[in-house]
Amino acid sequence: MCGVFGYIGHRSNAALLVFEGLKRLEYRGYDSWGVVVVGRGKIYVKKKTGKIGGATVDELPPGSLAIGHTRWATHGGVTEKNAHPHLDCTHTIAVIHNGIVENYESIQAELVHAGHRFVSETDTEIIAHLLEFYAHNMSFIEAFVKTFQRLEGLNAIVAIHHKERVLVAAKKGSPLVIGFGKKENFIASDPSALLPHTKEVYFLEDGQMAVLRDASVSVMESASQKVVKFSTQILDWDVSQTHKGEFHHFMLKEIYEQPQVVLGIAGSGGEEVKRIVSLIRKTKDLYFVGCGSASYACLAGAYLFSKIAQRRAHAIAGSEFLYHLDFINTKSVVVALSQSGETIDTLESVSYAKRKGAKIVALVNVLGSSLYRVADAKILIGAGPEKAVASTKAFIGKIAHLILLAYALDKRVKEGQELLRKSAEVIREVLAEKNSDRIKKLAHRICGVNHIFILGRGLSYSASLECAMKIKEISYIHAEGLAAGELKHGTLALVEKGTPCIVLLPNDETYAATLAGAMEIKARGGYIIGISPKKEGVFDEYLPIADVGDASMIPMVVTGQLLAYYLALERGLDPDMPRNLAKSVTVR
Ligand code: G6P
Numbered sequence: 001m002c003g004v005f006g007y008i009g010h011r012s013n014a015a016l017l018v019f020e021g022l023k024r025l026e027y028r029g030y031d032s033w034g035v036v037v038v039g040r041g042k043i044y045v046k047k048k049t050g051k052i053g054g055a056t057v058d059e060l061p062p063g064s065l066a067i068g069h070t071r072w073a074t075h076g077g078v079t080e081k082n083a084h085p086h087l088d089c090t091h092t093i094a095v096i097h098n099g100i101v102e103n104y105e106s107i108q109a110e111l112v113h114a115g116h117r118f119v120s121e122t123d124t125e126i127i128a129h130l131l132e133f134y135a136h137n138m139s140f141i142e143a144f145v146k147t148f149q150r151l152e153g154l155n156a157i158v159a160i161h162h163k164e165r166v167l168v169a170a171k172k173g174s175p176l177v178i179g180f181g182k183k184e185n186f187i188a189s190d191p192s193a194l195l196p197h198t199k200e201v202y203f204l205e206d207g208q209m210a211v212l213r214d215a216s217v218s219v220m221e222s223a224s225q226k227v228v229k230f231s232t233q234i235l236d237w238d239v240s241q242t243h244k245g246e247f248h249h250f251m252l253k254e255i256y257e258q259p260q261v262v263l264g265i266a267g268s269g270g271e272e273v274k275r276i277v278s279l280i281r282k283t284k285d286l287y288f289v290g291c292g293s294a295s296y297a298c299l300a301g302a303y304l305f306s307k308i309a310q311r312r313a314h315a316i317a318g319s320e321f322l323y324h325l326d327f328i329n330t331k332s333v334v335v336a337l338s339q340s341g342e343t344i345d346t347l348e349s350v351s352y353a354k355r356k357g358a359k360i361v362a363l364v365n366v367l368g369s370s371l372y373r374v375a376d377a378k379i380l381i382g383a384g385p386e387k388a389v390a391s392t393k394a395f396i397g398k399i400a401h402l403i404l405l406a407y408a409l410d411k412r413v414k415e416g417q418e419l420l421r422k423s424a425e426v427i428r429e430v431l432a433e434k435n436s437d438r439i440k441k442l443a444h445r446i447c448g449v450n451h452i453f454i455l456g457r458g459l460s461y462s463a464s465l466e467c468a469m470k471i472k473e474i475s476y477i478h479a480e481g482l483a484a485g486e487l488k489h490g491t492l493a494l495v496e497k498g499t500p501c502i503v504l505l506p507n508d509e510t511y512a513a514t515l516a517g518a519m520e521i522k523a524r525g526g527y528i529i530g531i532s533p534k535k536e537g538v539f540d541e542y543l544p545i546a547d548v549g550d551a552s553m554i555p556m557v558v559t560g561q562l563l564a565y566y567l568a569l570e571r572g573l574d575p576d577m578p579r580n581l582a583k584s585v586t587v588r
Contacts, residue, residue, distance in 0.1 A: 001028060001029050001072040001074075001098065001582045001584060001585055001586050001587050002028055002029045002069060002070060002071055002072050002084075002097070002098040002099075002174075002189065002582075002586075003022055003025025003026060003027075003028035003029060003069065003070035003098075003188075003189055003190065003193070004025070004067075004068075004069055004096050004097075004098050004156065004158055004176065004187070004188060004189040005018050005021035005022055005025060005067070005068045005069075005186070005187070005188045005189075005193060006018065006066070006067040006068075006096070006158045006160075006167045006169070006186065006187040006188070006212070007021070007064075007065070007066050007067075007167075007184065007185075007186055008064065008065050008165070008166070008167045008184065008185055008212050008213065008214055009064055009181060009183055009184020009185060009214050010064065010183045010184055010214065011064055011184060012062040012063065012064055013062065014037055014062075014063050014064050014065055014066035015035050015037035015039075015044075015046075015057045015060035015061075015062075015063060015066050016057055016060075017066070018035050018037070018066040018067060018068040019035050019052075019056075019057045019068060020196075021068065021186075021188060021193050021194075022035070022052060022068045022069070022070050023052055024190075024192065024193040024196075024242065025070055025188065025189060025190055025193045026051065026052055026070050026577070027250075027387050027388070027389050027576070027577065027582065027583040027584075028070060028072065028189060028190065028582055028583055028584050029070045029071050029072030029073075029582045030050075030051045030052075030070060030072075030577050030582075031049065031050075031071045031072055031073045031078040031083075032047065032048060032049040032050065032070075032071045032073075032078055032079075032080065032082070032083035033047070033048060033052055033055075033068070033069065033070045033071065033083065034046060034047035034048070034068060034069055034071075034083045034084050034085050035047075035057050035060065035066060035067070035068040035085075036066060036067055036068070036085040036087075036094040036160070037060050037061065037063040037065070037066040038063050038064075038065040038066070038160060038162050039060070039061030039062055039063035040061060040063075041162060041163070042091075042162060043087065043091055043092060043093075043094055043160075043162045044060050044061055044063070045085065045087065045094070046059065046060055047080045047083040047084075047085075048080065048083070049078055049079060049080055049083065051577065052070075064214075065160055065165065065167065066160075067085055067094060067096050067158055067159075067160055067167065068085070068096065069083070069084035069085060069096040069097075071083055071084055072582040074100055074123070074587060075100070075104070075121065075122050075123040075124075076120055076121030076122040077121065079120075079121075081119055081120045081121075082120045082121055082122050084096045084097060084122075084124060086120060086122065086124050086125040086127070086128045087128055088116075088128040088129050088131060088132035089116055089117055089129065089132060090132060092132075092161060092162045092163070093128050093131050093132055093135070093140075093159060093160070093161050093162075094128065094159065094160050095124060095127045095128045095131065095157060095158070095159045096124075096157070096158050096159075097123075097124040097127060097155060097156070097157045097158075098155070098156045098157075098174040098175075098189055098586060099153060099154045099155035099156055099157075099172075099173055099174045099586070099587060100123060100153045100154065100155070100587055100588075101123040101124070101126060101127065101151050101152065101153055101155060102152040102153035103150075103151070103152040103153070104123035104126045107126045107130060107150060108126050111126060111129045111130065111133060114133060116129040116132070116133070127147060127151070127157055127159070128159075130146075130147045130150060131143050131144060131147050131159060131161075134146045134147060135161070140161045140164045140166070140168070141164075141166065141168055141211060144159055144168045144170070144209070145209065145222060145225065148170040148209065148222055149222070149223070153173070154172055154173020154174055154344065154586070154587070154588075155171070155172055155173060155174060156169070156170070156171035156172075156173070156174035156175065156176045156189065157169065157170055157171075158176070158187055165213065165214065166211055166212065166213055167185075167187065167211075167212040167213075168209065168210070168211055168212075169187050169204065169209060169210045169212070170204075170208070170209035170210070170222045171204050171205075171206060171208065171209075172206045172207060172222075173206065173344065173586065174189065174342075174586045174587075175189050175190070175203070175204075175342045175369070175370060175584075175586065176188075176189060176203075176204040176210075177189070177190070177191045177194065177201050177202070177203045177204065177368070178201060178202045178203075178204065178210055178212065178217055179191075179194035179197055179198040179200065179201050180198055180200040180201070180202070180217065180232060181197055181198050183214055183215050184197075184214065185212040185213070185214070185216075185217055186198065186212075187210070187212060189584075190340075190366075190584070191203075191235055191237075191366065191367075191368065192237065192242050192385040192387075194235075195235065195237060195238070195239040195242055195385075196239050196242075199234050199235040199237075200232045200233075200234055200235075201232060201233060201234075201235055201368065202217070202219070202230050202231075202232045202233070203233075203368045203369070203370075203373065204219070205373075207221060207222055207223065208220065208221060208222060208228060209221075209222040233367070233368055235367065235368075236367055237367075237384060237385055241384045241385050242385050242387065249388065249565075249574075249575050249576045250386075250387040250388040250576050251388035251390060251392060251474070251561075251565055251575045251576055252565060252575075254386055254387070254388055254392045254393045255392050255393070255431070255558065255561050255562060255565065256431055257383075257384065257393050258392065258393050258396050258424075258427050258431075258558060259424040259425070259427045259428050259431070260424075261381075261382065261383045261384070261393045261396060261397050261400070262396060262397070262400045262420050262423050262424040262427060262554070263420070263421065263424040264382050265381075265382060265397060265400040265401055265404060265420055266400070266404075266417045266418075266420035266421045266424065267417070268379075268382070268401075268404065269404055269408060269413050269416075269417060272377060272378070272379060273379060273404070273405065273408060274408075275377055276361050276377050276379065276405065277405065277408045277409055279333055279359055279361065279376075279377060280311070280333055280335075280361075280405075280409060281409065282333075283331055283332060283333040283359075284312070284331070285327070285328075285329070285331055285332040285333070286305070286311065286312065286313040286314070286332075286333050286335070287313065287314045287315075287316060287321075287324075287328070287332065287333070287334045287335065287353075287358075288301045288302060288313055288314070288315045288316070288334075288335050288336075288337060289315075289316050289317075289318055289321050289334055289335070289336050289337070289346060289349045289350070289353075290317070290318060290336065290337035290338055290343075290346055290398075291317060291318040291319065291338075291343045291345050291346055291585065292343075292391070292469070292585070293339075293390075293391040293394075293395045293466055293469060294318075294337040294338055294339065294343070294346070294391075294395070294398065295315070295316075295317040295318065296395070296462050296465045296466040296469065297337050297395055297398040297399055297402065297462075297466075298315035298316070298317075298337055299315040299461070299462040299465070300399055300402060300459060300462035300463070300553060301313060301315060301335070301337070301398075301402040301406075302314065302315040303458055303459045303461075303462060304399075304402050304403055304406045304459065304550065305402075305405075305406050305409070307406075307458070307459070307550060308403070308406035308407055308409075308410055308412075308416075308550055309406045309407070309409035309410040310410075311406075311409060313335075316349075317345075318343060318344075318345030318346040318348070318349050319345045321345070321348075321349035321352065321353075322348070322349070322352060325352055325353075325356065328352070328353050328356040328358050329356055329357060329358070330356070330357035330358070332353065332356070332357075332358035332359070333358060333359045333360075333361060334349070334350060334353040334358050334359070334360050334361070335361040335362075335363060336349065336350050336360060336361070336362050336363070336364075336371055336375070337363045337364075337398050338362070338363075338364050338365070338369075338371050339364075339365045339366070339381070339383070339386055339391055339394035339395075340365070340366055340369060340583070340584045341362070341364040341365070341366045341369025341370055341371035341372050342366070342369055342370055342371070342584050342586055343584065343585050343586070344585060344586050344587060344588055345585070345588070346371065347370055347371060347374070348588075350362075350371065350374055350375070351374070354374070359376050359377070360374065360375045360376050360377075361375060361376065361377045361378065361379075362374075362375035362377075362378040362379070363378075363379050363381060363398055363401055363402075364378060364379075364380065364381060365380065365381040365382075365383050365386065365394050365397070367380060379401055381394055381397040381398060381401060382397060383396075383397040386583075387576070387583075388575065388576045388583075389473070389474075389576065389577055389578055389581050389582065389583045390469075390470055390473050390474050390564070390575065390578065392470075392561050395466060395557065396427075396554060396557065396558065399551075399553065399554060399557075400420050400423070400551075400554070403416055403419065403420060403550060403551055404416045404417065404420060406550075407419070419548065419549060419550065419551050420551065422548050422551070423548050423551040423554045423555070425546075426545065426546045426548050426551075426554070426555045427554060427555060427558050429545075429546060429555075430545060430555050430558045430559055430562070431558070431562070435543075435544070436562055438543065439543060439559065439562045439563050439566060440566045442529065442541055442543070442563065442566075443563055443566030443567045443569070443570050444566075444570055445541075446500045446527075446567070447475070447477075447567050447570035447571055449477060449498075449499070449500055450477065450478060451477070451478045451479070451480070451494060451499060451500075452468070452471055452477055452478070452479040452480075452499075452500045452501075452502065453479075453480050453482065453487075453491060453494070453495070453499065453500070453501045453502070453521075453526075454467050454468050454479065454480065454481045454482070454501070454502040454503075454504065454560070455481075455482060455483075455484040455487060455501060455502070455503050455504065455514060455517055455518070455521075456481065456482075456483070456484060456503075456504035456510070456514065456556075457483060457484045457485065457510035457513060457514050458508070458509070458510045459506070459508075459550070459552070459553050460504035460505075460506055460510060460514070460552070460553060460556060461481070461482075461483045461484075462553065463481075463504055463553035463556045463557050463560070464481030464482060464483075464502075464504055465481035466481070466557050466560065467479070467481060467502065467504075467556070467557060467559075467560025467561075467563075467564070468480055468481035468560075469481070470560055470561050470563075470564035470565075471560070471563065471564045471567060473564075473578050473581060474564050474565065474567075474568040474573065474575040474578050475564055475567035475568045475570075475571055475573065476571070476573065476578075476579070477567060477571075484503075484510075484513065484514045484517040485513065485517070487517050487520070487521070488520065492520070492521070492524065495521055495524050495525070495526045496524075496525060496526075497525035498525065498526075498527050499521075499525070499526050499527060500526075500527045500529055501518070501521045501526045501527065501528055501529065502529045502530075502531060502560075503515075503517070503518040503521075503528055503529065503530050503531070503532075503539075504531050504532070504553075504556050505518075505530055505531065505532035505534070505536070506532065506533070506547070506552035506553075506556070507532075507533050507534065507547040507549075507552070508549075508552065515536060515538070518530070518536070518538050518539075519538055522538050527540050527541075528540050528541070529541040529542075529543065530542050530543065531543045531545055531556050531559050531560075532544070532545065533545060533546060533547040533552075543559050543563075545559060
């Protein structure tokens with residue numbers, strides 16, 4: 001949550017450079033944005049509420065030191081005053097921040113008492129004033145160290161001073177990654193934002209701070225100031241992957257990339273996968289943990305492991321994991337699923353489990369992310385940069401890896417790979433023009449409804465949850481995925497004449513029972529949309545998918561993604577940046 005970008009170097013268009021960086025980070029928060037540049041020995045600010053859209057920073061002067069921020073509001077409403085960067089009383093210090101300063105009220109009271117004037121309702125502003133307060137008696141860097149030590153909570157901050165040729169940063173919790181250029185350096189909250197400038201990066205660890213200068217970067221322990229020797233790594237993504245290309249939205253582009261993602265995974269299964277398989281084989285206490293779409297992938301993982309490999313696994317949402325800790329011990333294995341590798345509840349789950357001695361396996365998309373670094377063994381999802389807030393290709397990538405892992409556990413890895421190759425083909429069929437037009441027409445027909453219900457059983461139950469999530473988050477239609485058998489325990493009461501009910505009917509052991517549920521809905525006037533390899537008389541609408549056995553949830557979810565996308569368009573919404581949400585949830 002919140003995008004942070006900073007630049008120091010030889011170029012004189014730092015404000016524009018940072019502004020462009022913010023555009024690449026906007027999916028992290030789009031309530032408001034702001035840029036500060038040091039020009040002509042002064043600090044110049046531009047802040048605006050809302051999305052960046054067609055805005056410019058043309059009025060900012062030339063300068064070669066700048067920071068910027070895209071906000072997802074926590075403390076204080078969405079106003080220009082609350083937008084970052086925040087300044088001190090003298091307008092000589094500027095700060096950007098991702099996180100929550102838990103003790104800001106007591107610090108603010110202290111500073112007000114000392115005569116500081118606050119202009120915003122944010123927790124962040126106290127950082128600028130605290131820096132000003134300490135900088136009276138010590139250097140800016142020393143003041144930064146003192147300030148950071150006072151902050152409680154999980155925070156990443158970056159600060160500049162109009163007279164100092166440095167950019168200072170520190171983190172605990174929220175991510176910060178440094179990008180290394182030639183006579184220029186960058187800092188951002190997400191590595192994909194650095195790609196147009198550099199692929200050489202260093203992910204700051206918790207408890208570390210960095211001082212960026214034009215041609216050097218030093219990293220220290222923020223508590224002791226001890227210099228840290230660090231090695232950089234090279235990102236394996238390409239800048240072209242971060243552009244929309246011919247697509248109107250990142251979400252559509254990412255949906256259409258899925259066959260390639262799945263094919264790539266079909267070709268994987270090397271040494272690290274073997275190591276993970278042997279780790280999983282040794283435990284009787286296996287957990288999947290993740291948040292949002294990743295939590296539905298966890299649930300799918302539990303079904304897949306049971307069905308394909310006869311292995312028991314518990315699927316737990318990151319925010320609930322803490323309450324299961326009594327069962328975690330040195331024999332447990334926790335598989336954490338995350339696109340970003342920075343979701344706070346997933347990271348905290350992993351750190352609790354680690355403290356109890358469990359082994360951690362990460363299924364993660366971002367190389368070098370916090371989850372990637374902390375895991376004992378890891379698989380990179382290989383979906384490439386995902387920019388739309390609603391996860392699509394990273395979700396399908398997780399499912400494909402879980403299928404492969406389950407087959408590998410059952411010593412049938414080749415069969416798993418073959419199934420994934422077939423799935424990639426089947427996704428192409430779903431995306432083909434004739435089929436997507438059918439989905440588009442359906443979206444047009446049902447875009448005015450208030451509720452959509454989605455029914456599935458077994459693996460299709462987790463698919464129903466994911467399809468409902470996509471519809472909710474980008475079309476704002478209330479959608480509910482449910483285990484088909486649970487329908488008559490309550491939800492059926494909401495079905496009226498014409499209520500759209502999507503029924504997931506794969507060619508498996510769930511078919512007959514789910515079909516019976518569809519009949520019961522139909523008898524009460526529900527409008528039945530069947531997603532299945534077979535057409536049934538009960539369907540009012542039929543969205544065909546090919547039969548891919550244990551991987552059938554893949555084409556089902558892709559169908560749901562397209563439906564959600566077209567519903568959003570029909571309702572005039574921006575599918576890439578849904579209201580109130582952000583891509584990377586780094587605060588509790
Ligand atoms: C946010 C995103 C979701 C994502 C979830 C978990 O809520 O909007 O699309 O599924 O975070 O993210 P992760 O990066 O851990 O997979």
